Amino acid sequence: xxxxxxxxxxxxxxxxxGTHEVLAPLKFALCPGEVGVLIGPSGCGKSTxxxxxxxxxxxxxxxxxxxxxxxxxxxxxxxxxxxxxSVEQNVRLAAPDVTEPKLSELFRILELEAHxxxxxxxxxxxxxxRVALARAFxxxxxxxxxxxxxxxxxxxxxxxxxxxxxxxxxxxxxxTLLVTHSLDDAxxxxxxxxxxxxxxxxxxxxxxxxxxxxxxxxxxxxxxxxELARHIQAEQGDVHAGRDVS
Amino acid sequence: MLRLLSFALFLVxxxxxxxxxxxxxxxxxxxxxxxxxxxxxxxxxxxxxGATLARVALAFVLAMSLGSAIGYLMGRVRLADRLGDPWxxxxxxxxxxxxxxxxxxxxGLTETAAIAAIAINKLPTAVxxxxxxxxALDRSLDEMxxxxxxxxxxxxxxxxxxxxAPYIAAAARSGLSLVWKIVLVAELLGRPNGxxxxxxxxxxxxxxxxxxxxxxxxxxxxxxxxxxxxxPFEARTTRWRPRAA
Numbered sequence: 001x002x003x004x005x006x007x008x009x010x011x012x013x014x015x016x017x018g019t020h021e022v023l024a025p026l027k028f029a030l031c032p033g034e035v036g037v038l039i040g041p042s043g044c045g046k047s048t049x050x051x052x053x054x055x056x057x058x059x060x061x062x063x064x065x066x067x068x069x070x071x072x073x074x075x076x077x078x079x080x081x082x083x084x085x086s087v088e089q090n091v092r093l094a095a096p097d098v099t100e101p102k103l104s105e106l107f108r109i110l111e112l113e114a115h116x117x118x119x120x121x122x123x124x125x126x127x128x129x130r131v132a133l134a135r136a137f138x139x140x141x142x143x144x145x146x147x148x149x150x151x152x153x154x155x156x157x158x159x160x161x162x163x164x165x166x167x168x169x170x171x172x173x174x175x176t177l178l179v180t181h182s183l184d185d186a187x188x189x190x191x192x193x194x195x196x197x198x199x200x201x202x203x204x205x206x207x208x209x210x211x212x213x214x215x216x217x218x219x220x221x222x223x224x225x226x227e228l229a230r231h232i233q234a235e236q237g238d239v240h241a242g243r244d245v246s
Numbered sequence: 247m248l249r250l251l252s253f254a255l256f257l258v259x260x261x262x263x264x265x266x267x268x269x270x271x272x273x274x275x276x277x278x279x280x281x282x283x284x285x286x287x288x289x290x291x292x293x294x295x296g297a298t299l300a301r302v303a304l305a306f307v308l309a310m311s312l313g314s315a316i317g318y319l320m321g322r323v324r325l326a327d328r329l330g331d332p333w334x335x336x337x338x339x340x341x342x343x344x345x346x347x348x349x350x351x352x353x354g355l356t357e358t359a360a361i362a363a364i365a366i367n368k369l370p371t372a373v374x375x376x377x378x379x380x381x382a383l384d385r386s387l388d389e390m391x392x393x394x395x396x397x398x399x400x401x402x403x404x405x406x407x408x409x410x411a412p413y414i415a416a417a418a419r420s421g422l423s424l425v426w427k428i429v430l431v432a433e434l435l436g437r438p439n440g441x442x443x444x445x446x447x448x449x450x451x452x453x454x455x456x457x458x459x460x461x462x463x464x465x466x467x468x469x470x471x472x473x474x475x476x477x478p479f480e481a482r483t484t485r486w487r488p489r490a491a
Binding site for chain 2: 071089093
């Protein structure tokens with residue numbers, strides 16, 4: 001039971017007719033209980049990679065080995081909820097087998113209890129993101145993919161949601177793939193960090209974090225962060241690192 | 247309240263006009279009402295109205311279901327779109343009269359011919375509307391359904407159908423008004439009953455009160471169906487949308 005990603009290349013034909021190399025050869029694997037974090041500059045091809053891994057895009061060179069019949073939970077960059085279904089229906093449609101106690105607990109953890117019967121149009125972006133998280137966790141996924149789940153949220157809320165994600169991930173041995181711009185999220189949530197180059201993306205640095213997630217002290221986090229920032233600066237140049245570290 | 251007022255205004259202006267023009271060309275409201283009551287008590291009104299409504303219902307259901315299916319297919323499959331498009335343009339622009347006359351010539355003066363002709367007239371607008379709706383489907387929600395491994399039918403029902411619902415409602419709305427108009431022509435040309443047939447008879451006899459009695463009853467039925475069936479359906483399909491202020 002492992003996710004093995006071995007992409008040898010992906011080209012994209014633009015509307016103007018030009019072809020662009022989006023992904024360079026990329027290879028990594030993820031075991032159950034592990035959180036892999038993809039860190040890279042905007043537009044480097046992370047979302048393309050996720051689409052390939054999820055089986056949404058078959059037009060690439062290489063091979064993806066997903067466990068057969070693996071259940072996938074996904075949090076897209078935008079919440080992608082069904083606007084015509086209530087919060088609860090949105091979760092239940094993706095996870096028809098979820099039990100009532102389990103659902104209640106998820107809603108409690110994500111502080112969504114009051115919004116069960118609301119429609120997505122009535123929610124703020126922060127709430128909608130939490131519904132998307134609830135949906136992804138409700139399916140009890142074998143493979144959990146989070147595409148910048150905390151982007152554009154204020155720091156306090158992002159911090160709380162990050163703790164919630166850590167808690168939910170800790171409860172089940174799930175292969176998790178997180179895409180983020182935030183070094184903080186990466187270090188606090190990840191077990192293995194993959195630093196990506198600008199487009200066409202390749203892994204320039206693989207950085208395992210040996211200390212268990214719960215045991216990471218602020219000092220250790222700061223140390224890893226400095227090291228990570230140094231790698232990014234070295235590989236991607238000052239322009240990208242300058243923004244990513246901020 | 248405002249609706250009632252505007253209706254009253256219509257009645258009053260009708261009455262005044264009738265006084266000026268004279269009963270032969272424009273009978274007054276009571277004269278028309280009298281004919282309505284006479285026709286209703288003899289049962290003829292309900293018979294003809296019933297025949298017309300049955301034709302409308304059959305042709306409408308046929309055209310909507312077939313049109314929606316074809317429209318969805320043409321919106322999803324490029325080949326179907328390219329193959330079907332010339333036919334669609336032809337059907338869209340073919341006068342209703344041509345379809346009706348040809349149907350009667352080819353299939354005889356039968357019920358099947360009448361209903362098929364009405365349905366064929368309505369079909370292309372349903373196809374065009376549903377094709378637009380299908381083209382406008384949100385791909386990102388399709389992806390969501392596919393990642394979460396939703397079974398096909400559940401995805402269609404909860405992801406696709408709600409997106410198409412406003413288009414279906416629009417097609418139903420415009421289609422119904424088209425069917426109301428065409429059904430009478432089809433009846434006038436080749437059916438021995440129905441509101442259209444009665445209007446044809448009234449025309450030949452220059453019997454204006456009878457003509458108005460049938461037309462207005464028909465209009466009233468259309469109005470009732472629009473308010474009681476079509477509008478609530480439209481409201482239901484869009485109830486999740488935030489209300490306009």
